Amino acid sequence: MIHAVIMAGGKGTRFWPVSTPERPKQLLRLFDERTMIEQTMLRLQPFIPTERQYIVTIEEQVEEFARQVPGLRPDVFITEPFARNTAPCIGLSAVHLSKIDPEAIMVVLPADHRISDKDAFHETLQTACNFVDESDGIVTIGIHPVRPETGYGYIQYERDEFRPGTHRVVTFAEKPNRETAIKFLETGEFLWNSGMFIWSVQRILSELEEHTPELHSALMEISDALDDPNGADRIYRAYQSIKPISIDYSVMEKTRNAYVVPASFGWSDIGSWEEVYQLDEDRDVNDTVQHGPVVTIDTKGSYVVSRTDLPLAVIGLDNVVVVQTDEGTLVCPRDRLQDVGKASEIIHKLKS
C-alpha cells in the first residue's frame, strides 16, 4: 500500500512575525483559511487517503498541531523527540511504517510546498509509485527549473527515459552559486531537487544501513523499543545519540539506485516571504501587495501587510517586506530575507 509521510518539524523562523516557535510555518494560513499542513493533506486525496497519511514532527509541536488542525486521528503523528535533520526523520518514519505495513511504499513530502495542479501531482506520484513497485528504486521528484535559483539542490539526469516518465540520476548537486546555477540551466540536464521522495520502507532502511550504519543501528534500537511498553526512555536515548544529517547527503548523493520523475505540475517551495509575495496576485500598479490597514507612498515591488487593526505606513522604499502582526513587526529588503530567521531567533532570546 502507498502511505504518505509529511515532514512538518520545521520551525519556520523565516516567517516571523507570523510564525513563532508556538505557531510554526506548517500551521500558518498564508494563502487561504487552511493551514499549510491541511493543504498538503487535502492535496494528496484521494490518491493517498487520510488514513494512510502520517505527520512526522517534533514532540513539542504535536499538541499545537492537534489544536490547530481539528479532526486528525490520534495515530497520525510520528513523533521525533527533537529535530535531527531529514535522514533521522525519514528513518524513524520508515521504522514506524514497516510495523504497520512491511510492504509499504512511502511517499515523503515536505509540508511547505504549494502545488497548483492536483491531478498532475497525482499522476506524477502514480508514475513514481509504479516505478518503485516494479524496480524498488530510490525516486525523487524533480522540478524543471525556471530561474538560476541558488537556494535549492539540483539533480543532473539522463534526458532519455529509463522507464515511462522516469529517468536515471547522473548526480546530485548541492546548492550552487549563481554562476553555476546559470550553467546548470543552460545545459538543460538539471532539475531542482524538490525534497519529495518515493521508495519502499525496506529499500530506504537498507540504503540507510549501507550508507549510515550508525544511524541505522539507532533506528533498529528504536524499532525494538517501540514494541517495549516501557520503551519511551530507550527511544529518547537512541534518538539523542543520532547525529543530524540530511537525506540528500546520507543517501541520495551516495546511492546507485537513484531515479527522478520530472514533475508535470506547478510547484513552489514556500521558503520565505519572497514566495508569499510572488504567489500573491493581488498587486497594485507598483507591483506592491497590500493587505490590512496599510498606506504606501512611492513603494514598488513590496509586500506590505498588517495582520492587526493597527495601521502601517511605508514611504519611499522599493522591494521590501514589511509585515506587522500581534507578535511584532518585520522590515526587510526582499534580497535579505535569508536573515529573517536570525532576527527571529534573537527576538526569541530577548523574550525568554
Add this chain to the structure above:
Amino acid sequence: MIHAVIMAGGKGTRFWPVSTPERPKQLLRLFDERTMIEQTMLRLQPFIPTERQYIVTIEEQVEEFARQVPGLRPDVFITEPFARNTAPCIGLSAVHLSKIDPEAIMVVLPADHRISDKDAFHETLQTACNFVDESDGIVTIGIHPVRPETGYGYIQYERDEFRPGTHRVVTFAEKPNRETAIKFLETGEFLWNSGMFIWSVQRILSELEEHTPELHSALMEISDALDDPNGADRIYRAYQSIKPISIDYSVMEKTRNAYVVPASFGWSDIGSWEEVYQLDEDRDVNDTVQHGPVVTIDTKGSYVVSRTDLPLAVIGLDNVVVVQTDEGTLVCPRDRLQDVGKASEIIHKLKS
C-alpha cells in the same frame, strides 16, 4: 511687562505614529518625561514667570492640553476656534494681551523648539525686549545657519549692529532651494528665521492694520466681542471670515521696522523624526538609535524605536526611521520624512 505667547496649535502629523490628532506634537514626550509644551514653559522661567505665559491653540486641543499638562491655570489658554495660520493666531493673542496689559511686550514662541542653553536664551530675549522697549521695533530671533537647510526661511541682515546685539533686517527670504541656500551661507549675511518674535502688542496690531486691514477688522470685532458676555458667536463668525496667512508673509516681509537679534544659544526646530534622531545621543556603532524591544541587522544611520512591548526587527536598511507604537508603525527613509504628514492624513481618513 513682558508676556509670552506659546504657539501650540500645530497637528504634528509628521510625528505619526507617536503624534495623532488627539496627541499633537506639543504634547509629545520626545526627549524626557515632560511634554514639549512644558519644556517650552519651563525654559522661559524665571525670565517670564508662569503667570505671564499664555498658550494659544485651537479649541479642539484645549481639553487634551489641560489633561496632559496638569497644573495649568485656567486663563493660560488663548483659544482659536480653528487654525488660520500664524498671523491670525498672533493677532488674536495680541488682542487678548492688550486687554490684560495695554503696554505689554509680547514674546511669541513656537512650542516645538529645543534650546540647549537657557541662560543664553534669556540673554537673547532680554536684548530683544530692551530694544523693543526703546524703539518699538518688530524683532525676530535669527539663528546662525549651520547647513544649507531648505526647510526654513532666511533673514538677510546688516552685519553692523544697529543697537547692541540688534541688527537691521535687509530682507526676509522664503524657503530657498538647495543651491540658493548654499549661496546664502557663503555670503555670511543670512540667518535662519526661527519663528520667535518680540514686539509690543500695540506695534503688532498697528502693523497688522497697515498690511492686512481685513484681518485687523476681524480682530477688532473679536476684541469687542470679548467684552460682550454673549459674544462667543461673534468671535466664531469673525474668526471664520479670516483668511489663513502667515506672519512672515503678512507682516515680516512688508514692515519697515524689522530687526533681528542673532541667537547666542544652541537651537533645533523639532520638525520631523530627523531632528529626534539627530538629537538622540544613544547610538550604536552603526550610528543607529535603538529603543525598546528592537533587533537590527546591518542597519546603519537609522532610528529604530518600538514604544510598545512588541518586538521590531529591521534588516539590511540604512538611513531609515522605523517607529512602532500602539497607534501603528511607520517605515520611512530619513530623506523622505517630509511625506510622513501625508501618510498620517491618509491613515486618519481610513480610520474615520
